[in-house]
Amino acid sequence: MKTRKLRCLLIGLALIGSGCGAAPTPDPIQSLSNATPNTERLVMFEETKEVWIRYNVAPEPGVIPPALLPAANEPESETSAPSPTLGSGAASPGFYTLQEGETAKCIARRYDLDWIKLYSMNGITYENEALIGTGKNLILPQNSHWLSDRYGERVSAPHPAQHPVVAGETLYSIACVYGDVTPEAIAVQNGLTSADQVVPGMTLSIP
Incomplete structure (x- = not known):
């Protein structure tokens, strides 16, 4: 009887020892290379990548990305507006190129324009008007x-006057000193044919 009990005790200890010392067998991990590709996801990835590249491509120096170019119905760039012609008595239709000594507010006075609207349309503020x-x-x-x-x-100054x-x-x-007088009117009044004829x-x- 004692021999049988001793045998059972030894068997139990052996089982306990084997259970505590052995590490559990991990579940097998499927290799990523064996994953089945999803066609819909691949198509979506390629389309997203193309859009990202189109809008994030690094532009060459001095080149404006196509996505940032103005639409065809937007105003032309600054270099396209014609300069006023001496003697015409008016600004070019819809545009005016500032000449030496002129300011935006001066042009608003001269051509009877709301200077607040003029500033707004041209992105002019108190910070950048200078x-x-x-x-x-x-x-x-x-x-x-106006x-x-x-x-x-x-x-902005009394006239007729001698200047x-x-x-x-x-x-x-x-x-600009006189506000509502045009350079063309002054030129005609003084028989000038060119702005270069005005000298100190x-x-x-x-007028």
């Missing part, structure tokens, strides 16, 4: 007028 100068092409707001009750009179030209002045900057020391008659 940077808007010679060569800048302005888009002129249509059907708008609001005298809000902005004061278009006339002594000093160094640094141009025909265009002199017109001469006196211009302002």
Whole structure:
């Protein structure tokens, strides 16, 4: 009887020992290379990749990506607007190129435009208006007028007048001094055929 009990005890200890020392067998892991590709997912991936590349391609220096180019019905770039012709008495239809000594607000006064709308259409703010100068092409707001009750009179200096030209002045900057007078009108009044004829020391008659 004792021998039988001892045998059972030894067998039990052996079973316990084998159960505690042995590590569990892990489940087999399927290789990723054996995964079945999903055709729909592959198509979606390729389409997404093409769109990403189209909009995120690194542009060459000085080249605007096609996605950022303006649509055909948007205003032309600044370099396309024609410059005003001396003697025409008006800005080009819808556009005006600033000449030396002119400002955007000066143009609003001269051509009876709402300067707030002019600034808005051309992205001009109080912070950057000092940077808007010679060569800048302005888009002129249509059907708008200078609001005298809000902005004061278009006339910024009394005229008719005699204006002594000093160094640094141009025909265009002199017109801006008086607000509602055009350079063309001053040229006609003084028999000028070119803005280059305005030189320091001469006196211009302002109509």
